[in-house]
Amino acid sequence: MEKKRIAVLVSGGGTNLQALFDAQESKKIAGGEIVLVIASNSKAYAIERAKAHNVPAVVVSKKKYPNPEDFDSAMLAALKEYRVDLVVLAGYLSFVGDKVTKEYDHRMLNIHPSLIPSFCGKGFYGLKVHEAALAYGVKVTGATVHFVNGVYDDGQIVLQKAVEILPGDTPEVLQRRVMEQAEWQILPQAVEMFCRGEIGPEMGS
Numbered sequence: 001m002e003k004k005r006i007a008v009l010v011s012g013g014g015t016n017l018q019a020l021f022d023a024q025e026s027k028k029i030a031g032g033e034i035v036l037v038i039a040s041n042s043k044a045y046a047i048e049r050a051k052a053h054n055v056p057a058v059v060v061s062k063k064k065y066p067n068p069e070d071f072d073s074a075m076l077a078a079l080k081e082y083r084v085d086l087v088v089l090a091g092y093l094s095f096v097g098d099k100v101t102k103e104y105d106h107r108m109l110n111i112h113p114s115l116i117p118s119f120c121g122k123g124f125y126g127l128k129v130h131e132a133a134l135a136y137g138v139k140v141t142g143a144t145v146h147f148v149n150g151v152y153d154d155g156q157i158v159l160q161k162a163v164e165i166l167p168g169d170t171p172e173v174l175q176r177r178v179m180e181q182a183e184w185q186i187l188p189q190a191v192e193m194f195c196r197g198e199i200g201p202e203m204g205s
Contacts, residue, residue, distance in 0.1 A: 001031070003031060003032050003033045003195070004031055004032035004033070004085040004086050004194065004195045005032070005033065005035045005036075005082065005083055005084050005085045005086070006020075006032045006033060006034045006035060006036075006084065006085070006086045006087075006088060006191065007034075007035065007036040007037070007038060007078075007079055007082060007084040007086070007087050007088070008020060008034055008036070008037050008038070008046075008088045008090050009037075009038045009039075009040070009087065009088065009089045009090065009092040009096075010037060010038070010039050010040070010044055010046035010047075010090055010091055010092055011039065011040045011041065011044055011046075011091055011092050011093040011094065012044055012045065012046065012091055012093075012126075013044075013045045013046060013091070014037075014044065014045055014046025014047075014048075014049045014050075014090070014091070015091070015179060015184075016090035016091050016111055016179075016183055016184065016187055017037065017046050017049055017050070017090050017091075018049055019183070019184035019187060019188060020034060020088065020090065020187065020188055020191065021034065021049065021053050022188075023188030023191070023192075028188050028189075028192060029188050029191050029192045029195065030192065030195070031192060031195030031196050032085075032086065032191060032192070032194070032195035034053070034055055035055065035056075035082050035083075035084065036055065036056055036057075036058070036078065036079075036082040036084060037049075037050035037055055037056070037057040037058075038057070038058055038059075038060055038075065038078055038079075039057060039058070039059050039060075040059075040060065040061055040062070040092060040093060040094045041059065041061050041063075042059045042061070046090075046091075047059075056082070058078050060074050060075050060078060062094060068095075068097050069097070069099070071094075071097070072096070072097040072098075072099040072100050073099065075096070075100050076099060076100055076103060079100070079103075079104070084104075085107065086104075086107055086108070086109070086191065086194050086195070087100075087104050087107065087108040087109070087148075088108075088109050088110075088111075088187070088191060089108070089109065089110040089111070089148060090111060090187065091111070091126075092110075093125055093126075095152070096108070096148060096150070097150070098150050101148055101149055101150040102150075104148075105149075105201060106147055106156075106199075106200055106201040107194075107200060107201060108147060108148040109145055109146070109147060109148065109158065109187075109190055109191065109194065110145070110146055110147075110148050110153070110155070111143060111144070111145050111183050111186075111187045112124075112129075112143065112144045112145075112146065112153050113126075113129045113130065113141075113143050113175065113178050113179075113182075113183060114129050114133060114141055114142065114143070114144065115140070115141060115142045115143075115144060115160055115162065116144040116146060116153055116157060116160070117153075118133070118138070118141075119132045119133055119136075119141075120144075120152070120153035121152045121153055121154075122152045124152075124153070126175075127171045127172065127175060130171040130172075130174045130175045130178070131171045133165065133174070134165070134169060134170075134171060134174065138165060139164070139165055140162050140163070140164060140165060141162070141163055141165055141174065141178060142160060142161050142162040142163045142178065142182050143160070143161055143163070143178055143182035143183045143186060143187075144157055144159070144160045145157075145158045145159045145160075145186050145187055145189075145190040146158055158190045158193070158199055159186040159189060159190050159193075160186070161181070161182040161185060161186045162182075163177055163178050163181045163182050
């Protein structure tokens with residue numbers, strides 16, 4: 001069976017991208033292959049990770065395309081050029097518009113560092129999510145993989161994994177634990193589920 005062609009969208013260091021590369025190399029992702037990395041800015045370290053794995057990386061930035069429609073068109077053009085089957089948002093901070101989400105309906109996954117519907121939506125990203133969880137005093141947090149539908153953190157949930165909050169946790173310590181115990185596990189798992197046809201548009205899921 002032909003492997004699904006995967007594009008990963010990134011904005012920063014690319015730790016989730018690295019988890020996907022690792023999963024691909026260890027055959028945890030066997031049904032797909034990362035063929036493109038799209039960065040929202042040229043300084044994203046994730047670009048270096050892509051180069052290290054001989055995967056093309058392109059920058060589609062709001063700076064270059066301040067008009068949202070132009071931005072979406074540039075994004076779509078890159079995805080089409082590489083014949084992408086699945087789009088994965090891995091620490092991607094730019095908003096993806098309707099033109100792209102409709103084209104990739106049930107073919108676009110996002111990883112969010114909390115148990116949706118807690119600590120999600122516009123403005124909840126990176127350390128802010130973990131700061132909010134600690135400020136609220138919850139005892140359990142985690143990560144969620146969901147389909148992207150054009151509303152922040154609103155699409156259908158695919159996988160969730162809980163992570164315990166420990167006494168003395170700082171946002172940075174908690175962020176690392178959520179990545180290691182949840183994000184880096186469930187994101188590759190969800191990608192492989194898509195590649196095997198367990199989730200996606202053909203199943204109406």
